Amino acid sequence: MSNDSHHEENFLQKYIFSVDHKIIGIQYGITSLMFLFFGFCLMMVMRWQLAYPETPVPYIGGLLGETGILMPEIYNMLGAMHGTIMIFLGVVPLAVGAFGNYIVPLQIGAPDMAFPKLNAASYWSYFIGGVIMLASFFLPEGAARSGWTSYPPLSIFETGQTAWLIGMVFLITSSLLGSMNIIVTIVQLRAPGLTWFRLPFFVWGQFVTAFLLVLAFPPLEAAAVLQLMDRVAQTSFFLPSGLVYSGAAVDVYGSGSPLLWQHLFWFLAHPEVYVLILPAMGIVGDVIANNTRKPLWGYKSIVYGSVFLGFMSFIVWAHHMFLTGMGQAMSSFFQTTTMIISIPSVIILTSFFISLWGASIRFTTPMLFALAFLPMFGIGGLTGLPLGVGASDIHLHDTYYVIGHFHYVVAPGTIFALFAGIYYWFPKMTGRKMSEALGKLHFWPSLIFMNGIFLPMFIQGLAGVSRRLYDGGQSYAHAQDVLQWNEFMSISAFCLAAAQIPFFINIFVSMFNGEKVGRNPWQSTTIEWSAPSPPLPHRNFENQVEVYRGPYEYSVPGADKDFSPQTEK
Amino acid sequence: MSDHDNGHIQEHIRVYLTVFGALAVLTLLTVGVSYLNVSSTEAIFLALTIATIKASLVAGYFMHLITEKQTIVWLLILTFFFFLVCMFLPMIYDFDHTRLS
Amino acid sequence: MQIPYITEERPDTGLTNSKLGIWVFLASEIMLFGGLFSAYVFLRIAAPEGDFAYWGSKLNIPMATINTLVLISSSMTMIMSWASLKMKDFEKYKMYMGLTLLFASIFLVIKYFEYTGKFHHGIYPSSSTFMGIYFTLTGLHMLHIIGGMIVMGYFWLPFGNKMWTTEPERFTNRIEIAGLYWHFVDLVWIFLFPILYLL
Ligand code: HEM
Numbered sequence: 128m129s130n131d132s133h134h135e136e137n138f139l140q141k142y143i144f145s146v147d148h149k150i151i152g153i154q155y156g157i158t159s160l161m162f163l164f165f166g167f168c169l170m171m172v173m174r175w176q177l178a179y180p181e182t183p184v185p186y187i188g189g190l191l192g193e194t195g196i197l198m199p200e201i202y203n204m205l206g207a208m209h210g211t212i213m214i215f216l217g218v219v220p221l222a223v224g225a226f227g228n229y230i231v232p233l234q235i236g237a238p239d240m241a242f243p244k245l246n247a248a249s250y251w252s253y254f255i256g257g258v259i260m261l262a263s264f265f266l267p268e269g270a271a272r273s274g275w276t277s278y279p280p281l282s283i284f285e286t287g288q289t290a291w292l293i294g295m296v297f298l299i300t301s302s303l304l305g306s307m308n309i310i311v312t313i314v315q316l317r318a319p320g321l322t323w324f325r326l327p328f329f330v331w332g333q334f335v336t337a338f339l340l341v342l343a344f345p346p347l348e349a350a351a352v353l354q355l356m357d358r359v360a361q362t363s364f365f366l367p368s369g370l371v372y373s374g375a376a377v378d379v380y381g382s383g384s385p386l387l388w389q390h391l392f393w394f395l396a397h398p399e400v401y402v403l404i405l406p407a408m409g410i411v412g413d414v415i416a417n418n419t420r421k422p423l424w425g426y427k428s429i430v431y432g433s434v435f436l437g438f439m440s441f442i443v444w445a446h447h448m449f450l451t452g453m454g455q456a457m458s459s460f461f462q463t464t465t466m467i468i469s470i471p472s473v474i475i476l477t478s479f480f481i482s483l484w485g486a487s488i489r490f491t492t493p494m495l496f497a498l499a500f501l502p503m504f505g506i507g508g509l510t511g512l513p514l515g516v517g518a519s520d521i522h523l524h525d526t527y528y529v530i531g532h533f534h535y536v537v538a539p540g541t542i543f544a545l546f547a548g549i550y551y552w553f554p555k556m557t558g559r560k561m562s563e564a565l566g567k568l569h570f571w572p573s574l575i576f577m578n579g580i581f582l583p584m585f586i587q588g589l590a591g592v593s594r595r596l597y598d599g600g601q602s603y604a605h606a607q608d609v610l611q612w613n614e615f616m617s618i619s620a621f622c623l624a625a626a627q628i629p630f631f632i633n634i635f636v637s638m639f640n641g642e643k644v645g646r647n648p649w650q651s652t653t654i655e656w657s658a659p660s661p662p663l664p665h666r667n668f669e670n671q672v673e674v675y676r677g678p679y680e681y682s683v684p685g686a687d688k689d690f691s692p693q694t695e696k
Numbered sequence: 697m698s699d700h701d702n703g704h705i706q707e708h709i710r711v712y713l714t715v716f717g718a719l720a721v722l723t724l725l726t727v728g729v730s731y732l733n734v735s736s737t738e739a740i741f742l743a744l745t746i747a748t749i750k751a752s753l754v755a756g757y758f759m760h761l762i763t764e765k766q767t768i769v770w771l772l773i774l775t776f777f778f779f780l781v782c783m784f785l786p787m788i789y790d791f792d793h794t795r796l797s
Numbered sequence: 798m799q800i801p802y803i804t805e806e807r808p809d810t811g812l813t814n815s816k817l818g819i820w821v822f823l824a825s826e827i828m829l830f831g832g833l834f835s836a837y838v839f840l841r842i843a844a845p846e847g848d849f850a851y852w853g854s855k856l857n858i859p860m861a862t863i864n865t866l867v868l869i870s871s872s873m874t875m876i877m878s879w880a881s882l883k884m885k886d887f888e889k890y891k892m893y894m895g896l897t898l899l900f901a902s903i904f905l906v907i908k909y910f911e912y913t914g915k916f917h918h919g920i921y922p923s924s925s926t927f928m929g930i931y932f933t934l935t936g937l938h939m940l941h942i943i944g945g946m947i948v949m950g951y952f953w954l955p956f957g958n959k960m961w962t963t964e965p966e967r968f969t970n971r972i973e974i975a976g977l978y979w980h981f982v983d984l985v986w987i988f989l990f991p992i993l994y995l996l
């Protein structure tokens with residue numbers, strides 16, 4: 128293996144089919160950012176329709192048909208694919224594939240991931256899954272239109288779902304390979320002296336996340352196979368007897384259950400929401416410690432909290448199913464576990480807030496994003512509580528309130544944290560800093576417009592506006608009082624798109640012209656900063672790393688500087 | 697060293713052969729039992745018990761779980777817990793459900 | 798810097814990377830079949846009384862019993878091939894590995910006759926929920942068998958086993974890992990056999 132790094136690699140070996148975790152991480156990063164952008168565009172088309180129903184879509188209307196008006200079938204298609212792309216092709220690959228891959232080996236002082244070839248296989252499986260999802264738009268039957276949750280019976284009859292299922296099998300495989308690799312890497316390749324409680328919180332977040340993926344994704348894979356059978360082999364796992372579709376009795380054996388899908392789906396998908404949030408919390412923890420120049424308050428509680436969070440996330444899933452006729456006992460059980468799971472989230476968030484107390488904060492761009500994460504995630508989490516109580520969920524289920532809830536956790540929550548991560552680790556990846564001025568120009572409008580989009584959703588949802596309406600509620604009496612928000616939210620969305628321009632400019636400009644930096648531009652303590660920027664191909668560090676201290680030893684009394692790196696005696 | 701190893705392995709091989717014999721016998725047993733005239737609950741209980749014994753033999757001896765390292769044992773305990781959750785909660789759910797069918 | 802713990806064990810865990818890796822993989826496989834078994838149970842409860850038993854009685858128990866014995870034997874020869882490597886007996890390894898592949902192929906052939914037998918009687922996955930889950934479960938299991946055969950075939954053929962001459966220890970580890978996977982596939986069948994054929 129070590130010889131590999133010496134022989135000459137051609138362009139393809141070096142940048143395309145590389146097995147170096149850093150290249151794979153960057154591949155993941157670029158691909159997932161493109162998917163995020165694409166998913167965002169799908170959403171903007173939908174928001175146009177919601178704000179200006181039945182009006183031709185400007186610029187791209189031609190793609191949508193002769194009239195340029197977004198038709199209901201296409202609306203459903205965009206909705207389903209927006210969710211799928213954002214979650215499975217955007218946020219998870221960026222958080223786990225890109226950051227997990229790039230940063231974890233560096234933060235534990237390892238030369239690479241434990242299985243470099245498997246790592247490349249994981250990326251390429253993701254890539255194929257992504258291509259299948261994109262290609263499904265161009266198939267005669269179009270892309271999936273049954274929501275990202277793909278509930279049967281609808282998903283069995285609607286066109287386009289087959290490609291979705293096949294794509295998902297590739298994406299699931301990719302996640303499984305990637306997270307197996309992360310688990311083995313963290314358990315086996317920690318540098319000498321790096322005990323479990325000296326791991327940066329980011330590594331812990333990735334570790335728990337990897338377990339969630341390894342143990343929760345396979346049941347969805349099973350469910351996807353069953354749904355595929357329902358579609359291609361006319362089985363009826365998810366179809367009950369006596370089903371009538373479009374006025375005709377459905378000719379299948381029957382005696383299946385649509386609820387089975389919901390169980391298997393949410394058995395994955397609730398842990399999945401923690402897959403979305405734990406790496407984000409990890410990034411925020413690292414960035415906060417670095418920019419407050421203080422140890423993270425309650426490091427151990429945060430770690431135990433995130434482990435507990437991961438564990439509990441497997442036994443709350445049916446809170447997505449309160450309205451499926453479940454009995455008292457089950458509903459009480461899942462309400463209780465849902466309330467319990469909010470405790471560790473609160474512990475983690477509170478510890479982050481307390482870490483700010485009395486600090487002389489550096490308001491760098493990554494820190495701004497990390498700071499914004501805190502209240503945004505707070506809003507998202509708190510609005511989850513009414514959803515976790517059966518009585519109030521009866522009113523709120525499947526309304527815009529739910530959309531508001533989870534977007535607060537994922538968009539201004541996770542995605543802000545991922546931005547923080549990009550600004551924070553960009554110098555490590557390229558050897559150059561991103562521009563602070565452009566960064567702030569990116570941050571402030573993003574913060575404002577994010578809230579402009581999602582805050583009114585709570586208002587609409589509380590009024591009872593259902594979440595999948597093609598006309599945004601025009602034809603519903605109870606929606607009339609809150610209709611005016613639609614345009615406001617849509618304009619915010621378009622402005623949010625514009626607010627991303629400085630970010631893209633910043634990436635390209637800084638890559639070539641950014642301020643050159645050394646190994647440790649942020650004066651940070653964790654191990655990745657003791658490697659050259661960018662770290663050496665295939666081996667990262669010049670010498671074997673040895674670790675002498677905890678992850679966040681900032682402002683240690685008596686030390687000659689305000690940070691004591693883990694690798695210094 | 698290699699001499700000692702060999703003796704060790706020989707011993708293992710005897711264990712493997714015994715386990716193999718037991719698996720074969722249990723296979724025939726479970727088929728035989730399935731022809732007994734018992735209630736379906738009893739039949740399920742018998743079949744699953746025998747299957748569990750067989751599986752434990754495979755896992756314990758062929759896969760060396762009985763002498764495996766702690767890390768792996770804990771990993772499997774965790775997995776097994778979630779396996780049980782995945783297996784049983786849908787069932788309990790179904791019993792506690794206003795059945796529409 | 799090389800990736801450590803490929804052949805030697807990490808002191809504090811006592812494991813090589815690939816040993817831990819395969820177990821994490823098997824953990825995910827447990828959950829995959831866990832999801833499928835849970836679907837089986839759920840569907841069985843949801844089906845009309847006696848529906849599963851009625852369709853189950855159409856399966857061929859003698860063939861499946863033989864197949865169970867075949868698969869158990871293949872597990873046996875698999876572990877013997879690893880034990881032979883431990884005793885540095887490469888010829889025996891090749892024989893046992895060849896036998897394992899042979900048993901695996903016999904399993905597939907018998908399965909093929911079972912499947913076509915069903916099709917001849919006009920029984921397809923869509924015939925009933927039981928048949929659906931039967932074909933899905935055994936089909937996925939068969940894919941696992943085929944996957945295992947590809948890996949084991951690779952280690953059996955000359956270009957795959959030349960590692961024995963260069964890195965014997967690493968090669969032995971690989972066979973152990975492949976074995977763990979193979980025993981797991983056997984283990985899944987041990988449960989599939991009663992729940993599909995006997996109950
Ligand atoms: C902290 C406490 C949280 C609680 C109590 C909570 C509770 C809930 C409940 C009960 C629902 C179902 C609502 C319904 O369909 O009627 C839900 C939906 C959802 N939550 Fe949360 N949640 C929490 C945190 C999170 C986090 C951290 C994320 C993601 C990062 C998240 C993402 C989602 C998503 C994506 C959905 C909607 C799924 C869909 O129907 O499409 N939640 N939440």
Ligand SMILES: [Cu+2]
Pocket residue numbers: 396397400443444446447
């Ligand atoms: Cu949930």
